[in-house]
Amino acid sequence: TQLLEQSPQFLSIQEGENLTVYCNSSSVFSSLQWYRQEPGEGPVLLVTVVTGGEVKKLKRLTFQFGDARKDSSLHITAAQPGDTGLYLCAGGNQGGKLIFGQGTELSVKP
Amino acid sequence: DADVTQTPRNRITKTGKRIMLECSQTKGHDRMYWYRQDPGLGLRLIYYSFDVKDINKGEISDGYSVSRQAQAKFSLSLESAIPNQTALYFCATSDSRTSRETQYFGPGTRLLVL
Numbered sequence: 001t002q003l004l005e006q007s008p009q010f011l012s013i014q015e016g017e018n019l020t021v022y023c024n025s026s027s028v029f030s031s032l033q034w035y036r037q038e039p040g041e042g043p044v045l046l047v048t049v050v051t052g053g054e055v056k057k058l059k060r061l062t063f064q065f066g067d068a069r070k071d072s073s074l075h076i077t078a079a080q081p082g083d084t085g086l087y088l089c090a091g092g093n094q095g096g097k098l099i100f101g102q103g104t105e106l107s108v109k110p
Numbered sequence: 111d112a113d114v115t116q117t118p119r120n121r122i123t124k125t126g127k128r129i130m131l132e133c134s135q136t137k138g139h140d141r142m143y144w145y146r147q148d149p150g151l152g153l154r155l156i157y158y159s160f161d162v163k164d165i166n167k168g169e170i171s172d173g174y175s176v177s178r179q180a181q182a183k184f185s186l187s188l189e190s191a192i193p194n195q196t197a198l199y200f201c202a203t204s205d206s207r208t209s210r211e212t213q214y215f216g217p218g219t220r221l222l223v224l
Contacts, residue, residue, distance in 0.1 A: 006152075031210055033211070033213075040218075041218065042202075042215030042216050042217050043153075043215045045213075045214065050210065090153075090213075092211030096158070096206065096211070097143075097158065098211065098213055100152040100154075101152055102150060102152040103152050
C-alpha cells in the first residue's frame with residue numbers, strides 16, 4: 001500500500017516568516033500534485049511535478065520533487081495571511097488514482 | 111461557471127435515511143471520483159469511474175453506492191445513513207488523455223447524519 005506522510009500537520013507562523021512543508025513516501029510516484037484548500041471549498045491545484053529533481057515556482061511558493069520521485073516539498077517565502085489554508089500533497093501512480101497526504105493546516109497571523 | 115458542481119452543498123439527515131449526492135462536470139473529462147474528508151485523515155477515496163460503464167470501489171466503499179449516469183454525471187448514494195458518515199464529500203474529475211494525473215475538485219457537500 002502506498003502512503004504519503006505529510007509534515008507538519010499544523011503550522012502557525014507570523015506574517016513574513018518562511019516555512020517548508022514536506023511530503024514523504026517509501027514508494028515511487030509518477031507525479032506529485034500540491035493542492036490548497038480553503039474552508040468550505042474544494043481543493044484547488046497549485047502545481048503538478050512529474051520529473052525527479054524538478055523545481056517549480058509560483059510567486060512566493062517553491063515546489064520540489066525529489067530525485068527519486070518519493071518525496072516533495074513546498075516552501076513559502078515571506079508568508080502572508082492570504083496563504084492560510086490546508087495544503088495537501090497527492091501522488092499519482094499511473095493507475096488513475098491519487099494517494100493523498102493527511103494535509104498541513106497553515107495559519108499565518110498578521 | 112464552475113466546471114465541477116455538487117448538489118446539495120449542505121445536507122442534514124437522520125440515521126437510516128437514504129440520500130443521494132450529485133456531481134456534474136463540464137470539463138469533458140472521462141474519469142470521476144468520490145472522496146470523503148475527515149479532520150486529520152486527508153481525502154479518502156470512496157468510488158471511482160474511468161468511463162460510463164466502469165465503476166470501481168475505493169478504500170472506503172462500505173455503506174456507499176454510486177451511479178455514472180453519463181460521462182458528465184456521477185452520483186453517490188448512502189443507502190442507510192449512519193452518524194459516522196458525517197463528513198465533507200468531494201467529487202473530482204480527471205482526463206485520461208493527459209499524463210499528469212491531475213484531479214479537479216467540486217466545492218463539496220457537507221453532510222450531517224443525526
